[in-house]
Amino acid sequence: MGNVAIKAKALIKWFGEGETKTTAVKGASFEANFGELLYIVGPSGSGKTTLLSMISGILKPNEGSVLVEGKDIWQMKSDDIADLRLHKIGFVFQDYHLFPRLTTVENVAIPLILKKMDWDKALNVALEYLEIVGLKDRAKLQPVKLSGGEQQRVAIARAIAGKPDILIFDEPTASLDGDTGRKIVEFIKTKILNPDRCVIIVTHDSRIYEYADSIMKMEDGNIIGFEPQHIIVTHEK
Amino acid sequence: MSGILKIALKLLVNDRSKFIALLVGITFAVFLMIMMMSMFSGILSRSSASVYNVGAKIWVMDPAVNNATSSIPMPDYVLSNARSIEGVKYAVPIYFGNALVKLKSGAYQAVSVVGLDDATLYGRPELIEGKIEDIYAESAFFVVKDAEFKKLENPVIGTEFEINDHRGVVVGLAKVASGGLFGIPTVYTTYNRAITYIPSMRFTTSYILIEPKSEADIPFIQQQIKKLGYQALTRDQFVQKISDFYTYQTGMGMNVLMMTAISFIVGLSISGQTFYTFILENMERFGALKAIGAKGHELITMILFQASFTALLGYGLGVGLASGLMILAKLRLPSYAAQVTYTNLTFAFVMVLIMAGVSSYIGVRKVLQIQPFDIFRG
Numbered sequence: 001m002g003n004v005a006i007k008a009k010a011l012i013k014w015f016g017e018g019e020t021k022t023t024a025v026k027g028a029s030f031e032a033n034f035g036e037l038l039y040i041v042g043p044s045g046s047g048k049t050t051l052l053s054m055i056s057g058i059l060k061p062n063e064g065s066v067l068v069e070g071k072d073i074w075q076m077k078s079d080d081i082a083d084l085r086l087h088k089i090g091f092v093f094q095d096y097h098l099f100p101r102l103t104t105v106e107n108v109a110i111p112l113i114l115k116k117m118d119w120d121k122a123l124n125v126a127l128e129y130l131e132i133v134g135l136k137d138r139a140k141l142q143p144v145k146l147s148g149g150e151q152q153r154v155a156i157a158r159a160i161a162g163k164p165d166i167l168i169f170d171e172p173t174a175s176l177d178g179d180t181g182r183k184i185v186e187f188i189k190t191k192i193l194n195p196d197r198c199v200i201i202v203t204h205d206s207r208i209y210e211y212a213d214s215i216m217k218m219e220d221g222n223i224i225g226f227e228p229q230h231i232i233v234t235h236e237k
Numbered sequence: 238m239s240g241i242l243k244i245a246l247k248l249l250v251n252d253r254s255k256f257i258a259l260l261v262g263i264t265f266a267v268f269l270m271i272m273m274m275s276m277f278s279g280i281l282s283r284s285s286a287s288v289y290n291v292g293a294k295i296w297v298m299d300p301a302v303n304n305a306t307s308s309i310p311m312p313d314y315v316l317s318n319a320r321s322i323e324g325v326k327y328a329v330p331i332y333f334g335n336a337l338v339k340l341k342s343g344a345y346q347a348v349s350v351v352g353l354d355d356a357t358l359y360g361r362p363e364l365i366e367g368k369i370e371d372i373y374a375e376s377a378f379f380v381v382k383d384a385e386f387k388k389l390e391n392p393v394i395g396t397e398f399e400i401n402d403h404r405g406v407v408v409g410l411a412k413v414a415s416g417g418l419f420g421i422p423t424v425y426t427t428y429n430r431a432i433t434y435i436p437s438m439r440f441t442t443s444y445i446l447i448e449p450k451s452e453a454d455i456p457f458i459q460q461q462i463k464k465l466g467y468q469a470l471t472r473d474q475f476v477q478k479i480s481d482f483y484t485y486q487t488g489m490g491m492n493v494l495m496m497t498a499i500s501f502i503v504g505l506s507i508s509g510q511t512f513y514t515f516i517l518e519n520m521e522r523f524g525a526l527k528a529i530g531a532k533g534h535e536l537i538t539m540i541l542f543q544a545s546f547t548a549l550l551g552y553g554l555g556v557g558l559a560s561g562l563m564i565l566a567k568l569r570l571p572s573y574a575a576q577v578t579y580t581n582l583t584f585a586f587v588m589v590l591i592m593a594g595v596s597s598y599i600g601v602r603k604v605l606q607i608q609p610f611d612i613f614r615g
Contacts, residue, residue, distance in 0.1 A: 058528060059610040079532050086530025093612060097525035101251035102244070113240030114531055122240060162529075 004067075005166050005198035006032045006055050011064035013050050024050040026221040027064070034165070035195040037188070037211065040202045042218035048202045049170060051218065055200075056089050056168050057081040069165065086114055090159030094171040096151050098143040104154050105130060105139040111162030129157040132191065149180040153187070160192060167192060169201040178207055185211045241531075245539035246546065248519060255515045259508055259547045260554065263592060266504020267555025267585050268562075270497050274581040275563060277493040279574035283418035284483055285476040287333065287351070290413040291360035293446035295458060296475045297328075300468045303482040305475070306349070306419070308333050308443035315467055319445050322461045324454025329354035330442040332431040335421075339399035340390050348389070348400070349423045352431025359446055362425060367394050367409025372427060377408040379425040383416045384571035400424075403434045420572055505592045508551075512544060512596035516603050521612060528609035540600045541593075548593035552586060 008030050014023040025047040032038045032055075040048045053059035055066050057073045065072050068088060073081055085091075090111070098107050108126035113119065130136045133153040135146075143151055152172060159167055169188070173181030185201075185208045193199050201212070209215060217225045250256055287305040288296070297319055299309035319328040332352030337345050353361055358372065362381060371377055378400070380392055392398070396407045405424075417423060426434075432441045447469065449455050455471060462469035470478060484490030516523075523536055559577070566573045 053610045059608070082527070082530050082532045084530075085528065091528055093525065093528075095521075097521055097612060099244075099248065099522050099525075101248050106244070106247065109240075110244065110526070111529055113244060114526070114529060114535070117240065119240045119243055158529075 003033050003035075004031050005034050005036075005069065006200075007067040008051075008055050009065045009067070011051065011054050011061045011066065013047075013054060013059065013061050024221050025054065025061070028218075028221075028223050029064075030216060030223065030226075032166075032198050032200055032214075034198050035193070037193050037199045037201070037213045039209065039212040039215045040200065040218060041204055041206075041209070041215055042224075043204060045220075046218040047221040048204075048218050050221075052168060052170060052200065052202050056091070056166075057085050086111060086162065088165050090162055090164035090167045092152070092155045092159045092167070092169045092172055094174055096143075096155040098151060098154055098158075100142060100144050103140050103142055104135065104146065107143060107154055108157045108161050110158060115162065126157070126161055129161045130154070132160070133157045133187070148176055149184065152176065152180075152184055156184075156188070156192065165197055167197060167199045169199070169203075171203055171205070172201060173203065173205045173208055181205060181208060241535055241539060242542050245542045248522065248539075249515070249543045249546065252515065252518075255511055255518075256547070258511045259515070260551050262507025262511060263504055263548055263551025263589060264554040264558060266500050266507070266592070267552050267589060268558045269500035269503070270585045270588060271556055271559035271577065271581060272562070272575070273493050273496045273500065274584060275559065275575040275577050277489065278578045278581055279576045280418060280489065281480045281483055282415060282576055283574045285479045286413070286415040286417045288472055288475050288479070289415050290362065291331065291351075291446065293331075293360060293472065294449060295447035295455065295469050295471055297445035297447060297462050297467055297469045298443075298475075300466075302468075303486065304479045306333060306417075310438050310440035311442045311445065311467065312440045313442065315462075315465055316442060316445050318465055319447060319458075319462065322458050324450050324457050326448040326450045327357070327359075328445050328447045329357050329359045330428055331360055331444050331446055332428050332435075332441060333443040334431065334435045334437065336401045336435050338389065338405070338422075338424075341396070341398065342390060344390075346388050347421045349417060349419075349421055350400075350431050350435060351423065351425045352428040353425060354446075355427045355429050358427075359448075362411035362413050364409050365412050369409070371408035372425070374406070374408055376404045376406045376430075377426065378405050379409040379411045380407050381413050381423040381425070382410045383413065383423070385416065385420060385422040389422050401434050401436070405434075416572055418574065501588050501592075504588075505595060508547070508592050509596045509599060512547070513599050513603070515543075516540070516600040520603065520607055523604045524607045524609055524612040527607065528612050533605055536604050537601050540604060541597050544593040544597040544600065548589045548596075552589045555589075556582065556585070 008028055011025055011028045013025040014021055016022055028051055042048050054061045060074055066074060073084055105123055105126045108129050109122040112122035112125055127136060127139055130139055133156055135150060135153055138146060143154060172184055188199060189211050216223055284304060299311060302309055316328060316330055319325060334350050336348055336350050338348050339345055380389060392407045394407055398405045447458060449458055459469040563575050
């Protein structure tokens with residue numbers, strides 16, 4: 001496995017046509033490496049989520065390319081992109097998007113089931129991941145019975161259960177209090193991140209900036225800077 | 238069951254209120270459809286009871302006859318001609334008519350009278366009490382012991398009654414395959430006694446029953462009868478003719494069709510609407526599944542499975558409920574005319590599949606439209 005997990009080249013994305021045309025990302029190029037915790041930060045409407053969606057195979061860019069482990073994902077067929085998401089990328093959504101009608105352990109087992117793992121085996125494996133996030137005793141509960149922080153951890157367990165190389169978090173601390181938010185990011189940094197995994201967090205919560213290896217700043221669809229300097233960031237229009 | 242279907246099932250079943258609403262909608266629709274069609278089938282079956290009970294292979298009648306009980310008497314030469322047709326093993330007359338019976342209590346009761354050919358008793362019912370030869374005794378009648386039997390005050394062998402001011406004596410109790418449609422008791426006697434007791438026109442033969450030498454002779458016999466200006470129908474053709482009459486010429490068929498269509502529309506509306514709401518409420522979950530890596534065809538499979546599962550369960554419950562109600566009704570009303578047939582079940586099944594198909598189609602369209610990006614955007 002090479003060191004570069006994701007390489008984005010001159011990504012441009014606009015919505016609408018004519019007078020209603022809005023360009024959300026105006027030419028973003030960067031690389032994210034394995035073993036790195038990369039933050040994409042910026043105010044609301046700066047294009048963070050759009051950029052995140054393009055690099056994770058969810059939203060097709062109008063221009064530019066995204067290489068995941070060396071493969072240009074937007075040259076793939078839609079089913080292959082879905083496969084890539086299933087096998088290589090894990091998501092933790094801002095609102096978690098847990099399934100309220102399933103138990104916690106069944107929620108965590110979803111990526112495994114999508115990978116055609118036997119139901120009982122998937123539940124056993126999911127239980128191991130719940131143990132990692134410290135919620136094994138909540139396995140049989142439905143997500144609505146859990147606190148916000150616990151739901152966040154279930155979402156993390158679900159994201160890592162598929163053993164993805166790339167983990168993407170969308171505003172993971174947005175609905176958590178400061179202390180719980182910090183604990184979650186600490187947990188990501190110490191337990192989830194490893195040399196074979198790249199973690200990308202989209203956030204505008206400055207309280208958690210201290211945990212980042214690299215921070216990429218966005219504003220009005222442009223990458224306007226990065227910290228520290230070792231991350232390769234270019235701005236092409 | 239594969240994991241993805243198990244997830245689909247849990248998403249569906251664990252949403253209790255929606256699941257119950259879906260089930261109730263489909264069950265209710267199936268119940269109504271089965272009930273309507275079964276009642277109609279029962280009526281059609283009863284309307285052909287005489288044809289089934291007599292059991293002749295070929296029935297000769299006036300072409301204007303459209304149901305078994307409204308026969309148009311034919312002249313004797315038709316019988317003579319029928320007997321002389323090549324391929325006819327034998328041909329006998331049969332009489333169908335109605336009479337008023339005065340019971341011992343003094344009450345009057347209408348009865349259906351079947352007059353069997355004196356020589357052969359062709360078309361006779363199966364006796365459960367009495368001897369067949371007793372039909373030749375003076376004023377002898379067999380009474381059919383069916384749901385209407387009690388209207389004759391439960392007669393026994395030897396019970397006397399008046400029939401059109403003539404003396405009648407019960408010499409046997411019989412059973413038949415199917416009860417009549419009009420809720421009146423049936424008595425059997427000989428042809429000659431029947432036409433003596435019951436006022437009639439110049440011609441007296443209601444039908445001529447023909448036994449062909451072989452099945453292959455039937456078309457020729459039908460052709461020859463047609464030349465006489467009459468119609469020879471096989472048992473199935475006659476039943477179909479009666480069925481067509483009730484279906485298309487009495488308005489009954491249209492009523493049943495309309496009720497069935499309304500039931501279908503009600504079921505479709507309830508299930509379609511509820512399933513659509515269910516899909517809308519689970520849109521984010523389907524979007525999340527897509528984002529995680531579920532493919533379009535997997536989501537379609539999930540939705541089809543959810544719709545089919547509900548539809549089949551609703552179908553089973555609907556059929557069960559309708560059958561249960563019919564059994565209960567028959568316990569209380571033995572002459573209750575309703576029967577579940579394979580045709581009814583198949584028709585209702587197809588309707589339910591259409592409901593599931595339409596509901597799924599709406600759901601599939603919606604789910605395929607959702608983009609995982611929408612999930613990211615919240």
